[in-house]
Amino acid sequence: MTRTVSAGGVAIGGGNPVVVQSMTNTPTADVRATVEQVRRLQASGCEVVRVAVPDRPAAEAIRELKREVTVPLVADIHYDHRLALAALAAGVDKLRLNPGNIRDPEKIVAIARAAGERGVPIRVGVNAGSVDRRFLGPRGEVTAEGLVDAALWEVELLERAGFREVVVAIKAHDVPLTVEANRLLRREGDWPVHLGVTEAGTEWEGAIRSAVGIGILLAEGIGDTLRVSLAGDPVREVEAAWEILAALGLRRRGPSYVVCPTCGRTGIDVPGITRAVRAGLAHLVQPLTVAIMGCPVNGVGEAERADFAILGGKGFGTLYAHGQVVQPKVPEERLVAELVALVLQEVGEHA
Ligand code: SF4
Structure with a gap:
């Protein structure tokens, strides 16, 4: 010491x-x-x-x-x-x-x-x-x-x-x-x-x-x-x-992101959605895990274990909160706004 x-x-x-x-x-x-x-x-x-x-x-x-x-x-x-x-x-x-x-x-x-x-x-x-x-x-x-x-x-x-x-x-x-x-x-x-x-x-x-x-x-x-x-x-x-x-699991501040690397199965703009979500939540200090996944292969497991998640389909996504599906089919263009609103609502802010 x-x-x-x-x-x-x-x-x-x-x-x-x-x-x-x-x-x-x-x-x-x-x-x-x-x-x-x-x-x-x-x-x-x-x-x-x-x-x-x-x-x-x-x-x-x-x-x-x-x-x-x-x-x-x-x-x-x-x-x-x-x-x-x-x-x-x-x-x-x-x-x-x-x-x-x-x-x-x-x-x-x-x-x-x-x-x-x-x-x-x-x-x-x-x-x-x-x-x-x-x-x-x-x-x-x-x-x-x-x-x-x-x-x-x-x-x-x-x-x-x-x-x-x-x-x-x-x-x-x-x-x-x-x-x-x-x-x-x-x-x-x-x-x-x-x-x-x-x-x-x-x-x-x-x-x-x-x-x-x-x-x-x-x-x-x-x-x-x-x-x-x-x-x-x-x-x-x-x-x-x-x-x-x-x-390293030593300290956390604000959201941590679990993001799939994308591949030929990906049906939504994972990098673009991640950048926009990150910008929308950048001011938060509460430790949270947010998963943004392109398809169900690894997406279901990651979405279920994250605090909040988007699980991508073809041109739409499923929103998760604390392991549960909260919106099963959100059009891709609404995913960022819906996820950010969901997170901010939980932490006591309004989008
Ligand atoms: S989660 Fe799906 S889309 Fe993302 S890299 Fe893995 S298989 Fe590809």
């Missing part, structure tokens, strides 16, 4: 539910744009939001952001330890430090003291792209052992300074390297582990790489919080994170 740290009231580690994080990609000093994005992230299920702090105006903006949003904020700090101190003074809930580019022990200890006074945790975030040269292999290669040593170097500095509110992350774009490094890390101590595959790509390949890397580790019981890193709208990171957690 890892130790527990608290970031703005959100518990990370200690067997608490795996926390979903993301990061804004607006200029942090543009408070209006950043508030809008943080709110979208929170609405989509993000529980801790990181913001880049590349300069003093960004650090100062945290003060105003904290007045506008309720989700805990993490300041992402590189190069300049004074930005960490400024972010702490502005009321940030957590820091991320990169041991690859703030290397002066005195400066790190100064951050630890200021964070300790405020009860703010620090994530030691090692990234293969910025690991200190001291921790590279003899030919300049990045190794799992080197990534772990880079993290432990800073963790030990913090702990020698009496600071224990530490979270550790080791990320690489290489999935096997990320997995191996996190396995090694987990054996070294009881710090909560933040998972991620960094620089994973755009939505499609990034989500797959992240699901493989993060999924392997979570399935082994490693990981207390995670961020899926995607180039694009960070809301998609949050959606991917929840899919990973739901796929």
Whole structure:
């Protein structure tokens, strides 16, 4: 079991539910744009939001952001330890430090003291792209052992300074390297582990790489919080994170979909219906299973076990709720509206 740290009231580690994080990609000093994005992230299920702090105006903006949003904020700090101190003074809930580019022990200890006074945790975030040269292999290669040593170097500095509110992350774009490094890390101590595959790509390949890397580790019981890193709208990171957690049965938020892959038997537009149903139910947070199946072969069993289902025929579908047929023959063009209305009625909303 890892130790527990608290970031703005959100518990990370200690067997608490795996926390979903993301990061804004607006200029942090543009408070209006950043508030809008943080709110979208929170609405989509993000529980801790990181913001880049590349300069003093960004650090100062945290003060105003904290007045506008309720989700805990993490300041992402590189190069300049004074930005960490400024972010702490502005009321940030957590820091991320990169041991690859703030290397002066005195400066790190100064951050630890200021964070300790405020009860703010620090994530030691090692990234293969910025690991200190001291921790590279003899030919300049990045190794799992080197990534772990880079993290432990800073963790030990913090702990020698009496600071224990530490979270550790080791990320690489290489999935096997990320997995191996996190396995090694987990054996070294009881710090909560933040998972991620960094620089994973755009939505499609990034989500797959992240699901493989993060999924392997979570399935082994490693990981207390995670961020899926995607180039694009960070809301998609949050959606991917929840899919990973739901796929492993760790946490669920909103509808999960059981969708047949379609084949020569399919008699309705399964992909189109699924997209439309997903859009109609996107705002729900209640865990539900919705099956959309193209024919009775596997459809009957899936429909009977789902909370709600469409079982396709030729140009029509049968609607199920909790294993029972509720409308036997709905024309295809009415299927989306009828299913969405049925679900919303159950959860107390009206279509
Ligand atoms: S459920 Fe029916 S339509 Fe869908 S893939 Fe299976 S056999 Fe094909």
